[in-house]
Amino acid sequence: MxxxxxxxxxxxxxxxxxxxxxxxxxxxxxxxxxxxxxxxxxxxxxxxxxxxxxxxxxxxxxxxxxxxxxxxxxxxxxxxxxxxxxxxxxxxxxxxxxxxxxxxxRPFDIARKADLQQLTNLLLGEQPQTVALILCYMQPEKAAAVLAEFPIEQQSEIAERIGTISHTSPTIITKIEKVIENKFSNYVENKTEAVGGVQTLVEILNSVGRGTEKNIMQVLEERQPDLADEVKANLFTFEDIITLERSDVQKVLRDVNKDDLLLALKGVGEDIKDFVYSNLSNRQVETMKEDMQFLGPARLSQVEEAQQKVVATIRKLDEQGEIYLRRGESDVIIS
Known part of the structure; x- marks a missing residue:
């Protein structure tokens, strides 16, 4: 509370x-x-x-x-x-x-954060009622993994105590928590937290301007080509619109600003234009082609900004679970 x-x-x-x-x-x-x-x-x-x-x-x-x-x-x-x-x-x-x-x-937060093997090793020497109480406050999957490491005869005893716990004095919980924290303190103080990595970089690049993204990727390709390949496998760009399912593309086209889409298409090849047109009615395609002729030349920065806006719409629909994006070697479905 x-x-x-x-x-x-x-x-x-x-x-x-x-x-x-x-x-x-x-x-x-x-x-x-x-x-x-x-x-x-x-x-x-x-x-x-x-x-x-x-x-x-x-x-x-x-x-x-x-x-x-x-x-x-x-x-x-x-x-x-x-x-x-x-x-x-x-x-x-x-x-x-x-x-x-x-x-x-929530009590026993330190146990929930501890490494599974370290946690198991420390709890093996505790009384069944103490182990049962701690497992009650842990993530179900982690508690199950810890319980599975105990000898079979102890598993049933701990499980029985978990099933019969209804109320426990806050004073008792506090005392046990302090004992456990003392045992875990050395481990937790030395534990490092996972930060950064490819996924973090992808999330950042997904939020910067297209020009900045291109510059960063160009340098990465020169300095660390393997890292650049991994990032590109997970990074969604405007050109990746052709990887979307037809039904998802149509959702995007309904939500995206038509002027942004028109300007974004000026900077891509005919294959991408044809893909987008294939998801529009004949009348809509004719109108877009006419509008593109009247649009005239556009600065690269304007085109990239428009592409970024379209991508932002795609990512928004992805976050809302309306569509899903292919990332890396597998499809990540957000529903």
Whole structure:
């Protein structure tokens, strides 16, 4: 639960909205210090505006949906479903908010971040009830992998204890967490975090101007041709529009600004123009060809800017799950 002042006020309003019966059941599961803070907020709320109440209830529902999606299929699965339900911007806000809250509220965060083998080695010497408690707070897939490393006779004992845990004193959790953190501290302090890499570079290049992208790729091809090939295999450019499925191209053409498309096509070969035309009606093609004749010469920078706008539309549809882009050797489907 978010324990900032704003978070406590939201929790208090939610409790008031849910009513005394439901709220009392929730309160019983909270630590004493949080109960005191929320109770103080409730006591100091005289009136709740209907729109404020509705916003907080909707936020609570969205957060719960996000939690369930993450538990069911992980963060990418949650993002995909939330994108469909809430749109990409709101989905990102909910995921970010949930991540911030979980970082503050969930015990044994150090165990969730630890290397699987190191975690297993350290837990093998712990009591079954301690292992069971820690696994309850871990990612299901990681908890399953840890459990599988224990001797068979211990697996069933730990599983039984997990199944029978209902409530645990916050004091006990804190004590166990401190012991575990002390054991993990040396490992975590020395652990390096994965940053950078090809995918990070691709994401950056996907956001820069076309001229900057070309300059960077040209230097990469000269200095590190293998890296350049790997980046190009994952980088979507305007010319890659021919790799899209017909149905996806038609979605793009419905969303893209027609003037941008017209200008973007001035800088490509006939094969790409023909591909785009093949996804338009005969009347639309005739109109575009006429407009292109009247358009006259255009600066390269203008053409590249228009191509970048079209690519931005393609990437937006990709992020929303409306289309999918081929990257590297396999198709990445975002639905």
């Amino acid at each position: 978010d324990t900032t002042t704003d978070g406590l006020k939201k929790a208090a309003i939610l409790m008031i909205t849910l009513g005394s019966e439901a709220s009392s059941k929730i309160m019983k599961m909270l630590p004493d210090n949080i109960i005191q803070k929320i109770s103080y907020e409730i006591a100091n709320i005289d009136y709740v505006k209907p729109e404020e109440r509705d916003t907080i209830v909707n936020e609570f529902i969205e957060m719960q949906q996000a939690r369930e999606y993450i538990i069911d299929g992980g963060i990418d699965y949650a993002k995909s479903l939330l994108n469909k339900a809430l749109g990409p911007q709101r989905a990102k806000e909910v995921i970010d908010m949930l991540n911030q809250i979980q970082l503050r509220e």
